[in-house]
Amino acid sequence: MNKRWTIERIREFVEKNSDSKLLTTEYHGFSQNLLFECACGNRFEKKFKKFKDNHQRKCDVCQPPKESR
Numbered sequence: 001m002n003k004r005w006t007i008e009r010i011r012e013f014v015e016k017n018s019d020s021k022l023l024t025t026e027y028h029g030f031s032q033n034l035l036f037e038c039a040c041g042n043r044f045e046k047k048f049k050k051f052k053d054n055h056q057r058k059c060d061v062c063q064p065p066k067e068s069r
């Protein structure tokens with residue numbers, strides 16, 4: 001399966017799967033932090049992999065990071 005993400009596809013994914021907006025306009029790979037705007041208006045940075053695979057799709061205020069214990 002050829003799964004290559006582009007900034008357009010990421011933006012589409014973000015719009016369809018979250019209440020957040022994507023502010024970053026260039027995508028360079030999974031290790032890049034992307035800038036999002038949460039539905040509450042806060043801006044937050046997150047790697048797309050976390051956004052997608054770990055369902056971290058809101059800012060830290062609306063969705064506090066889970067403690068890893």
Ligand SMILES: [Zn+2]
Nearest residue numbers: 038040059062
């Ligand atoms: Zn928020």
